[in-house]
Amino acid sequence: MVMGSLKQETEVVVIGAGPGGYVAAMRAADLGREVLLVEERERPGGVCLLEGCIPSKALIGAVEIVDAARRARGMGIAFGEAAVDLDALRAFTADVVAKLSGGVAHLLQRRGVELVHGRARFTGPHTLSLEGGGTIEFRRCIIATGSRINLLPPAYEKPVWSSAEALQLPSLPETLLVVGGGYIGMEMGLVYSGLGSRVSLCEFHPRLLMGADTDLVEIMVRDARRRFDEILLESRVVGVEQTGAGFAVEIESAGRTQKQEYAQILVAIGRKPNTEKVGLEAIGLAVDARGHIPVDEAMRTAIPHIQAIGDAAQGPMLAHKATREGKVAAEVIAGHPAAFDNRAIPAVVFTDPEIAWAGLTEREAEAKGIPVKVGRFPLRALGRARAMGRMEGLTKVLSNPETGQIVGVGIVGPHASELIAEATLAIEMGATIEDLAATIHPHPTLSESLMEAAETAAGTGVHLPPAKKA
Amino acid sequence: MFEFKLPDLGEGIHEGEVLKWHVAEGERIAEDAPLVDIETDKAAVTIPAPKAGRVVKLNGKVGDVIMVGQIVAVIAAEGAAVAIAPAAAPAPAPTAAAEPGRAAAPAPGPAGAPAASPVPGAPPAPAPLPAAPPPAVAPARGPVPAAPATRRLARELGVDLRLVAPTGPGGRVTPEDVRRFAQSGAPAAGVEEEAAQAAAAAAAAGGAARAPAGDSATALAAAIPAPHPAEAEFAARAASAIPFLDLEPLPDFAQFGPVEIEPLRSIRRKVARKMVTSMILVPHVAHMDEADVTDLEAFRKAENERRGGRGAKLTLLPFVVKAATAGLKQAASFNASLDPFKEEIVYKKYYNIGIAVDTGRGLIVPVVCCTDCKSITDIARDIEGLAARAREGKLAVEELRGGTFTITNVGPLGGTAPIPTINYPEVAILGMGRVQEKPVVRDGQIVVRRMLPLTLAFDHRVADGADAARFVTEMIRHLADPHLLLLEA
Numbered sequence: 001m002v003m004g005s006l007k008q009e010t011e012v013v014v015i016g017a018g019p020g021g022y023v024a025a026m027r028a029a030d031l032g033r034e035v036l037l038v039e040e041r042e043r044p045g046g047v048c049l050l051e052g053c054i055p056s057k058a059l060i061g062a063v064e065i066v067d068a069a070r071r072a073r074g075m076g077i078a079f080g081e082a083a084v085d086l087d088a089l090r091a092f093t094a095d096v097v098a099k100l101s102g103g104v105a106h107l108l109q110r111r112g113v114e115l116v117h118g119r120a121r122f123t124g125p126h127t128l129s130l131e132g133g134g135t136i137e138f139r140r141c142i143i144a145t146g147s148r149i150n151l152l153p154p155a156y157e158k159p160v161w162s163s164a165e166a167l168q169l170p171s172l173p174e175t176l177l178v179v180g181g182g183y184i185g186m187e188m189g190l191v192y193s194g195l196g197s198r199v200s201l202c203e204f205h206p207r208l209l210m211g212a213d214t215d216l217v218e219i220m221v222r223d224a225r226r227r228f229d230e231i232l233l234e235s236r237v238v239g240v241e242q243t244g245a246g247f248a249v250e251i252e253s254a255g256r257t258q259k260q261e262y263a264q265i266l267v268a269i270g271r272k273p274n275t276e277k278v279g280l281e282a283i284g285l286a287v288d289a290r291g292h293i294p295v296d297e298a299m300r301t302a303i304p305h306i307q308a309i310g311d312a313a314q315g316p317m318l319a320h321k322a323t324r325e326g327k328v329a330a331e332v333i334a335g336h337p338a339a340f341d342n343r344a345i346p347a348v349v350f351t352d353p354e355i356a357w358a359g360l361t362e363r364e365a366e367a368k369g370i371p372v373k374v375g376r377f378p379l380r381a382l383g384r385a386r387a388m389g390r391m392e393g394l395t396k397v398l399s400n401p402e403t404g405q406i407v408g409v410g411i412v413g414p415h416a417s418e419l420i421a422e423a424t425l426a427i428e429m430g431a432t433i434e435d436l437a438a439t440i441h442p443h444p445t446l447s448e449s450l451m452e453a454a455e456t457a458a459g460t461g462v463h464l465p466p467a468k469k470a
Numbered sequence: 471m472f473e474f475k476l477p478d479l480g481e482g483i484h485e486g487e488v489l490k491w492h493v494a495e496g497e498r499i500a501e502d503a504p505l506v507d508i509e510t511d512k513a514a515v516t517i518p519a520p521k522a523g524r525v526v527k528l529n530g531k532v533g534d535v536i537m538v539g540q541i542v543a544v545i546a547a548e549g550a551a552v553a554i555a556p557a558a559a560p561a562p563a564p565t566a567a568a569e570p571g572r573a574a575a576p577a578p579g580p581a582g583a584p585a586a587s588p589v590p591g592a593p594p595a596p597a598p599l600p601a602a603p604p605p606a607v608a609p610a611r612g613p614v615p616a617a618p619a620t621r622r623l624a625r626e627l628g629v630d631l632r633l634v635a636p637t638g639p640g641g642r643v644t645p646e647d648v649r650r651f652a653q654s655g656a657p658a659a660g661v662e663e664e665a666a667q668a669a670a671a672a673a674a675a676g677g678a679a680r681a682p683a684g685d686s687a688t689a690l691a692a693a694i695p696a697p698h699p700a701e702a703e704f705a706a707r708a709a710s711a712i713p714f715l716d717l718e719p720l721p722d723f724a725q726f727g728p729v730e731i732e733p734l735r736s737i738r739r740k741v742a743r744k745m746v747t748s749m750i751l752v753p754h755v756a757h758m759d760e761a762d763v764t765d766l767e768a769f770r771k772a773e774n775e776r777r778g779g780r781g782a783k784l785t786l787l788p789f790v791v792k793a794a795t796a797g798l799k800q801a802a803s804f805n806a807s808l809d810p811f812k813e814e815i816v817y818k819k820y821y822n823i824g825i826a827v828d829t830g831r832g833l834i835v836p837v838v839c840c841t842d843c844k845s846i847t848d849i850a851r852d853i854e855g856l857a858a859r860a861r862e863g864k865l866a867v868e869e870l871r872g873g874t875f876t877i878t879n880v881g882p883l884g885g886t887a888p889i890p891t892i893n894y895p896e897v898a899i900l901g902m903g904r905v906q907e908k909p910v911v912r913d914g915q916i917v918v919r920r921m922l923p924l925t926l927a928f929d930h931r932v933a934d935g936a937d938a939a940r941f942v943t944e945m946i947r948h949l950a951d952p953h954l955l956l957l958e959a
Binding site for chain 2: 126139140301304305333337338339341342343368400403404405407427429430431432434435467
């Protein structure tokens with residue numbers, strides 16, 4: 001890593017080495033561009049790799065083994081009580097992150113992408129200044145500054161955890177209040193409950209996982225209620241006081257306020273884009289009401305030679321969306337007719353069971369008045385699910401009632417995160433329910449649930465009782 | 471609920487730009503009342519409402535481009551419920567909500583869709599080839615079903631997926647569909663048979679039925695821009711047949727300084743296509759000379775004074791039109807077209823002179839027809855009317871076609887010898903420079919005469935330099951002597 005020298009010139013500069021930025025930098029380099037990648041952290045990888053998706057999956061993977069051991073009793077195999085060695089688990093997670101980040105750094109280096117350490121800020125349409133000295137002159141720029149965690153006003157200045165801190169496994173609190181029932185709150189809550197904490201969850205909205213369809217969420221919540229002490233909906237934290245044993249938290253619920261003690265609080269109430277400190281005002285680039293930079297299909301901002309991708313740009317804040325956008329941005333710079341014209345961005349929640357969806361949800365279809373035909377298939381009717389002892393789950397396929405085109409898929413169940421990839425491909429390809437129904441899916445696997453749901457929609461399935469004649 | 475789709479506007483017009491809506495959403499409109507002004511590649515047309523009713527939706531803002539077959543407006547019949555009907559109604563609801571920022575996808579076109587041209591006063595158009603029929607099966611809403619790689623191919627070839635007839639299951643557009651569309655602008659399967667029949671019929675009809683270039687564009691597909699793919703990545707298209715022709719994408723000029731980007735649309739794009747076709751296809755030769763118009767100008771001035779402002783003002787142009795007509799009668803090869811596919815020259819026995827008009831929205835060439843049968847006064851009046859209608863964007867489609875020769879007069883703006891580009895498939899074009907007083911030698915004396923610079927650009931495949939010299943000399947002879955012109959009139 002090169003420290004900011006006085007003045008550097010480059011063809012392409014990418015600000016931010018997350019899953020959008022480093023991919024854009026590598027792709028641009030592979031297309032023959034001279035690329036400089038600016039990153040304020042010590043290592044490349046961004047939130048996703050360093051303090052998000054990757055470490056959380058390491059922890060979730062560990063907790064899943066505890067769960068599996070517990071379930072094994074029902075199959076006639078008993079283990080003793082799980083003993084958690086926090087230091088070893090922390091070391092495992094840190095090693096996963098270190099290896100992957102090192103891998104990214106190596107791949108950047110092999111491509112001749114120069115990684116510059118520092119925080120960059122626009123000073124003009126073709127210049128960036130680096131905090132602590134140095135300027136960069138560029139012809140094209142990709143803004144990939146990502147997003148950061150929202151703070152909880154009553155908890156300012158208090159040693160509560162954000163998801164980034166919680167992932168470091170500072171301790172295993174006796175009781176943990178998770179504020180926020182989005183995917184981060186749910187995942188982290190399940191991790192700590194799996195490791196032995198007694199977890200309560202507080203969500204402002206009347207439902208958890210606001211983006212997902214209710215029928216999918218309900219199945220997951222049924223399980224979560226068993227794991228969590230309490231799930232408070234339509235509730236909010238109005239006061240936080242530090243006490244000797246932890247925190248006294250005032251929670252307002254249905255007009256009543258109650259006070260409860262928790263050893264620790266984890267705040268996971270969303271993220272906001274890092275667009276305030278990039279100097280956008282110096283180049284006259286505006287952001288939308290939520291702080292995202294508007295872009296076109298070629299990821300170009302209002303200033304055509306400056307692109308924005310990932311969480312900094314508009315759209316869902318997801319690593320895989322940033323990655324695809326990074327590729328598009330780099331290819332556009334190289335003059336390719338690339339465009340972010342994807343029709344489905346899969347969303348995945350690594351709860352237990354997992355939830356995943358792609359394309360239209362039923363809620364969206366209803367809100368937009370788009371007619372859809374829905375084919376559902378419950379996991380309990382699937383041989384593999386029964387054999388695994390995992391029958392809680394559902395797969396549904398939404399299609400255009402006239403053409404049969406698949407427009408959305410929702411899955412709740414084990415390995416939903418893997419199964420959604422096939423569904424995403426089907427939507428991108430413009431596949432019909434008949435295509436999915438006629439494709440041979442290996443037996444016995446969970447993937448059959450997709451085929452079965454499509455067959456339900458097509459009226460050709462046999463593994464559910466026959467539909468009533470209309 | 472009636473979805474009014476942009477009708478076929480004839481002459482290979484695929485799209486139009488919205489100039490003006492005559493009604494607002496929610497207003498009532500009478501049958502045949504003006505609905506929208508659309509500017510096509512050729513002219514502005516007012517499209518009347520096909521039905522009376524309440525306008526539920528207007529698709530597109532002023533400046534938006536609407537494709538033929540795409541929904542222009544949704545009209546609810548008087549008395550009918552206006553609420554977006556649920557599943558009971560067969561007509562799909564407006565699609566705007568499905569994909570913001572995108573124009574509506576063409577809805578499935580029923581076989582008997584209103585195909586009659588509602589352009590006011592439009593003649594029975596020569597049966598238009600099914601250039602871009604509404605797809606046989608298309609989704610009622612949302613994006614056109616096509617795989618990511620197909621979508622990329624479409625971008626590369628500048629093809630609008632919404633116009634491609636799909637052959638895949640469930641109305642999916644395949645890569646082959648896109649390639650076929652890009653090559654021919656013609657429909658894919660489904661209608662292939664129909665197209666083949668049309669082609670066979672055209673062949674049977676012989677010379678009389680000359681198919682438009684787009685149809686027989688096999689041999690020259692590489693050289694002539696395909697009729698439709700407008701925003702095409704030219705590199706992909708032209709990379710093939712012409713040796714040494716090396717087109718690369720332009721650099722991103724924004725890296726050198728601020729730029730403003732304007733999409734190439736409408737008339738500008740049409741001019742671009744025609745000029746490239748002409749320049750690539752036609753071996754241009756220019757022949758220059760000067761006409762002594764001293765006597766003609768004196769006569770013209772006197773005649774205008776005598777008329778005292780009644781009737782059309784006599785400019786120099788109608789005289790040049792008449793002189794050119796006289797010249798063309800003697801030089802048939804300049805009133806002809808070369809058909810490269812049939813390898814024959816078509817000599818036209820009629821004289822329709824196109825006049826290049828600068829409309830403020832771009833160059834348009836309306837046609838003064840039958841100049842051999844018209845008096846100079848008639849021609850002057852015709853030019854005045856055509857030019858005015860061209861500037862207002864109100865030319866009828868038939869006023870833009872059938873030309874046999876073109877005159878472009880940049881003289882009033884300046885120019886000593888403008889070299890124009892032939893208005894293909896015509897053979898020649900005459901450029902007029904500025905009339906200036908010049909010292910010339912007459913009978914051994916230097917005298918001051920008013921001289922009109924003329925440049926004839928012509929197609930060397932059809933005519934030679936000697937032909938051009940004879941033709942221009944004949945024109946000059948007429949321009950020099952108003953009496954000769956009178957004989958022509």
